Amino acid sequence: MLSKIIKFTVMRKTYYAKLAVVGILLTVLFTFQYYTGRDKEDFSGVKFITEPPAEIILTEFDPNELDAGQWQNLGFTERQVATILNYRKVVGGKFISKEQLKKCFAISEDKFSILAPYVLLPETGQAAKSNHFSNHEKKAISISGSFNPDRYSAADWQKMGFSEKQAAAILKYKTYLGGSFISKEKFKECFIISDENFRKISPYLLLPEKTPAGSGPDGKSMNSGNRKIRYYAFDPNTLDLEGWKAFGFSERQAQTIVNYRDRNLKGNFKSVEDLQKCFVISPEKFAELKPFIRLNTADTAANISRQKPETRQQEETDFSKVDLNSITFRQLIEFGFDEKAAGSMIGFRKKLGGFVTKEQILTTYNIDPELTKKLLSTAQLNTSNVQKYTLTEAPEEWLKNHPYFKYSADKIIFYRLSEKDERKIWKLLKVKPEYEARMKLYLK
Incomplete structure (x- = not known):
């Protein structure tokens, strides 16, 4: 009798054990089906942020003077700013060194490396003590009245x-x-x-x-x-400085156009294309101006083209002795270039301040590539008179007018106010490698 009871108990335990195993297997199976069946779930409402953050223009600053808004302008979140300000209180109400600021865990190493060159603090606490460092007193803002x-x-x-x-x-x-x-x-x-x-x-x-x-x-x-510009028919050869400004150009741009006409072109735009070549007139702006241009002066270029070949080529040029940085408009015409191509090459050379490589000439607009290659293989290139500068010493006007620098000029001028290491300036500029290589052709 006892053996039967024991046998029955063992069988019942075995039954429940098998039942438990089956239950576990079913649970695993249903779970697997649930998660593998989610491939059809709609994720159309999920959006990924791919737009890069807005660029922050930095200048020297004292971190002890910044309020919450200014820290946020530096790219920190509201929570990070609160941490930085609390940390400043903990260290006695002011940071005494870059070393101390760096210890704030809300400022990552990458972020600190960007900010460090602009922080007006000694490198270490020891340096602060030895130099008797103290924050300068903030001067109150005083405003006398409304101003622009x-x-x-x-x-x-x-x-x-x-x-x-x-x-x-x-x-x-x-x-x-x-x-x-x-x-x-x-x-x-x-x-x-x-x-x-x-x-x-x-x-x-x-x-x-x-x-x-x-x-x-x-x-x-x-x-x-931001005012509406009202155009009217005009002759670009008689329009004065105020007239160009009335068409939406700044005073500096207007003066550049007048100088280009009076100095480079000796007082006259000889064609509508001459006006288009002026570098301060963008293609969009020229498209706005073109319907109103009334050019009344004689087209000197056309007069040249109507001259007999023998009067234009009285003396044959030995192009193997010609320097590409001094070749004239007449010599380019003699070599076979049309007037538009010759003018483009001379104009591009003038904007650059001279060619540094022959390859640059091939990027000139309106030229015949094959004819240009023939000229490049024949003529010489002397670069000894091409003006070059360092990035920190280049004149502002030169940077803003040079074709290779003008789009980065404002940033260069801004960054070099507080940064004298050119390698760091290049890092801040973030220009494409091919643009950097092109710019460095004109740097010492």
Whole structure:
């Protein structure tokens, strides 16, 4: 009897054990089917952020002066900013060295490496003690009345209460925007303007509250002063400085056009194409102007083309002795170039300040590649008179007018205010390798 009871108990345990195993297997199977069956789930509402963050224009700063808004303008989140400000309180209310600032865990190593060159603090706490470092006293902002910030000089900003470097940074930021702050909204984005100072200044700014519609992606105005331009029929050979400005050009651009006409072309645009070649007139702007151009002067180029060949080629040129950096318009015509191609080559050479490599000439617009290659294989190239500069010493006007530098000119001018190491400036510029190689042709 006892053996039967024991046998029955063993059989029942075996039954429940098998039942438990089957239950586990079924659970695993249903779970597997559930997750493998999710491939049809709709993820159309999920969006991935691929747009790069807005570029931050940096200048020298004292981290002890920054408020929460300015730290956020440097690219930190609200939570990170709160951590930085709390950490500043913990260390006694002010940072005394870069070494101490770096220890704040809310500032990553990569972020600190970007900010470090601009931080106005000694490298270490020991250096701070040995140099008796102390923060300079903040000067209160003083505003006398309403003003247009676009017209303020560095001296005006300093008179208001900003330091010399802060004033320079404000002006460079204006240049970065295209020469105008455009709106209070854009003015506020200047890193050096704290929220507190903006609240003080804002009521006195003679600027619209918001960036007007029609401004470019970087806040740059698409027309002069955001006013509507009214075109009328005109002769570019008689239009004065004010006339060009009325068509939406800045004073500097207008002066460049007048100088190009009076000096380079000896007083006359000989064709509509001559006007188009002026580098301050963009293709879009030229398209706007073209229907209104009434060129009444005689076309000298056409007169040249009507001359007999023997009068144009009285003396045959030995092109093996000709320097490509001094070859003339007449010699290019003699070699076989048409007037448009010859003018383009001379104009491009002038903008560059001279060719450094023969390959550059092949990038000239309007030329016949095969004829140009023939010229390059025949003529010489002397580069001894080509002007070159270092990135930190290049004149602003040269940077802004040079075809290879003009699109990065404002950034170069801005970054070199506080950075003298050219390698670091190149890193900040973030230009494509092929553009950097092209620019370095004209650097020492």
